[in-house]
Amino acid sequence: MSIYNLFRSLAFKIDPEFVHELSMGSFKVLPSALAGLFNSASLKPQHQLDFAGLKWTGPLGLAAGLDKNAVALSFFSKLAFGAVEIGTVTPKPQSGNPKPRLFRLKEDQSLLNRMGFNNQGMNKVLENILMTSESDRPICLGVNLGKNKVTPANEAPVDYFKLYEKFADHCDYMVVNVSSPNTPGLRDLQQESALAEIFESLASIRQSKPSPLFLKVAPDLPEDGLDSCVNIAKKFNLSGLIATNTTIMPEIGQGGVSGQLLAQKSKEVRRYLLEQLAETPDIALIGVGGVSSFDDLWEFWRLGGKAMQVYTSFIYQGPELLKGVCDGIDQALVKTGARNLNEMLVDYKNLPSDWRS
Template sequence: MSLLFNSYPLARSALFSLDAETAHELTLSSLQKAYDCRLTRGLMASRPEKPCRLMGLSFRNPIGLAAGLDKNGAHIDALGNLGFGFVEVGTVTPKPQPGNPKPRMFRLPRAEALINRLGFNNKGLDAFIANVRKSEWRNHGGILGLNIGKNAATPIERAVDDYLIGLEGVYPHADYVTVNISSPNTQNLRALQGQEELTGLLAPLQEKRKALADLHGRHVPMVVKIAPDLDIEQIDIIAALLPRYGVDGVIATNTTLSRESVRGLPHAGETGGLSGPPVHALSLRVIERLRGQLGIAFPIIGVGGVVSGKQAQEKTAAGANAIQLYTGLIYRGPALIGECVRALG
């Protein structure tokens, strides 16, 4: 285990003394600087191996980075160097947008949780693609997912236009594309999870993907990321629609609006999506229901509340084929990646 990985608890104390979003930006900047230096790059390198195949893709290991940490795809190689089998970046929108007003990210340390209402803050599709093109992660066997969403200013009834622009833009540069319809921080976005709305989104995306596959001579898997706050009927509707429209996999789940398990904690009343261990049980419920409805072969990526190898095991026991991390990294550091790979061994 790298000395730098083991020293993360000391770094965390300093980072947690800063505003959460400032600490987030400083961490990415520092990680990038360490990667750009050959000496520290080697000290940070980790390659835990547990090969698997999913959606026709070969993964070095089934532990990935969830979208949201690197919204602009500016740090793909540095993040991949920490030991991930796959890295997902975004969410990107067609046009640049600043997101919601600050402060918009809050720690709940007693629950090892975060609340964010960032609102798809990003530099837009052109800058995102430029960053992705510079990365070498895919050239060295890393799997890259590109996550697309809609601009806040785009009316929900025109959301499909933004997703089609996003799909066309990222398609040549992705190993898989994630359609994010579950962030709670873009007004009305979660309405796209309804039967009529999801049908109206997936049908044109399926047609566009077929045309792009013909144009580029390769099939790029498309997955949909859903919320943890769905009821059983909503989960079943989504499970019926995904294979009908050629969707290759599902990511379960995004952040939750529930505050049941953090009530009374400082910042628990902040609006936004709650992530970390409070989402774990909600995510398991969705994964279990999806697996029951979709059968054993349909790919499910589990995310939400994994802060130890034990939670990773519970995700796979519920039916997940692969796992993504985000909030657990903030509280545990990069050593969590290898711990999860070993737990699934």
């Protein structure tokens, strides 16, 4: 039994949020030792992925929500993640929704959460980033931005402005998040007019402090809602979209569902968005939602996507997931004869259906 499987068999007997906090605390104080213990894969130079002005050291990043406060950057930077996205960070600290608010749906390899953007607030989170020495930070660091629960919808642009200004000089990309189901009214900001107000308010600061900027979308938007996100990305020169956040499944419980129960819906949204973005290669799509193996990356690549992120499958599989991805890339490179991932993805329409060499 691997160390992670042993850890998981014990951890899964305990309250999920407690395990999460205990783990993050341990990763913070013992980053090297624990990364050494858990790590089973290494990224190689040929696994690097360049897109949207970013350099990811591998094609699979850590999604937002796991290290909300940037306390474990040093730990995560030692695992085979190509990028790490912290947050969601709000301007002021907030405690989030009442507990319990995180639930395992083990049989479905899924999670239900209604955390509600619990985080230490932008000042403290920036302090946490800066307290991590640059060499211990991920090569590509993203910051996911959200409005405070108490901020009325019409003042949301002010929150996003403050956050952008705070982090622009200290990360590699930022994400406007209006797609969490756990902040009342937040998803209403996905309407095109509301999104336009947010990005208009960012226009001047984006000129003085340019930084790649993404919009994270919900999997529950109808096609015209997704079209609005594409329009916004084009109109405001965004670096791309991130699809998707968690989905609502009221029959399971209040909150957002992630993992395998989200996978199909998320995949359909990504397929639709990639079709809409086919003529605008400068606007990237970062895929997230139910990604659980190298096969998912391969399928995404064959549609023209590049980078993906994970949260839930990392909880269920641990670092074995990253090993599978690294091994998969190596085999795919042999199969296609490409020297590196960037080269392999140029000709994505001709990738074979099977990547195994």
